[in-house]
């Protein structure tokens with residue numbers, strides 16, 4: 001039986017409503033557009049286009065996955081982040097829009113380092129898909145990036161993303177736990193570490209709990225394990241005049257500031273995401289007066 005692209009989107013919307021998804025219409029349009037490589041404008045202008053049978057099959061089997069709560073970008077294995085198109089793998093977190101707040105906060109710092117010194121070395125601890133580091137490299141010519149992760153498979157994906165975005169010449173990786181994977185000092189240390197308290201993971205939305213890797217979510221008993229490790233190693237790996245920029249959970253600013261202050265750092269900026277939630281902190285070494 002033939003079907004138009006517009007009718008298929010309507011079918012999916014009804015299917016997603018019945019499955020209890022919160023954004024059935026948006027998900028239906030996004031899934032069809034991404035799978036069939038069609039723009040939203042074309043979807044509206046050519047809603048009466050008849051689809052090939054194999055395209056219908058492809059979309060219908062993806063829709064079944066979405067009804068089981070697999071996120072749209074997981075299904076298509078890619079998403080855009082800042083100016084980049086990134087591929088995802090089962091071992092990488094799907095980068096979030098909130099994390100673009102960290103990139104925006106780091107950009108002026110990296111640009112200033114390049115204009116002062118001709119270069120800026122960046123380490124991204126827990127790089128996952130490479131999202132933060134690669135977004136910075138794409139915007140700041142002259143910067144170099146080093147991505148670390150506990151997951152070898154995530155680093156394979158990060159390197160793939162560097163190649164796809166023509167950034168491989170300025171990006172390298174190392175596998176290991178936080179600063180154990182790092183030698184030397186950096187002008188900018190960035191990290192979006194796992195920060196969800198272990199006991200809270202069970203109650204997360206299935207899209208997150210069942211499809212993002214546990215290592216990307218689980219921040220230990222109080223959610224702060226990674227910040228403790230990063231704060232403890234930062235002094236050894238931060239260049240003179242350098243900055244540490246971390247993403248946090250919405251209710252973690254005070255606790256994370258306390259951890260870094262106790263280890264010789266000043267918080268020079270607290271930044272909220274577009275939703276108005278506490279999201280990013282910037283630290284420098286304490287000034288000696």
Ligand SMILES: C[S@@+](CC[C@H](N)C(=O)[O-])C[C@H]1O[C@@H](n2cnc3c(N)ncnc32)[C@H](O)[C@@H]1O
Pocket residue numbers: 092093094095096099125126127128129130131132148149150151154176177178192193194195215216217
């Ligand atoms: C919240 S995800 C962030 C991924 C990516 N930076 C982003 O913002 O989309 C945290 C990342 O930290 C990594 N990770 C977890 N434990 C780690 C550890 N002990 N050392 C280094 N990386 C770790 C995870 O594998 C995951 O890729």
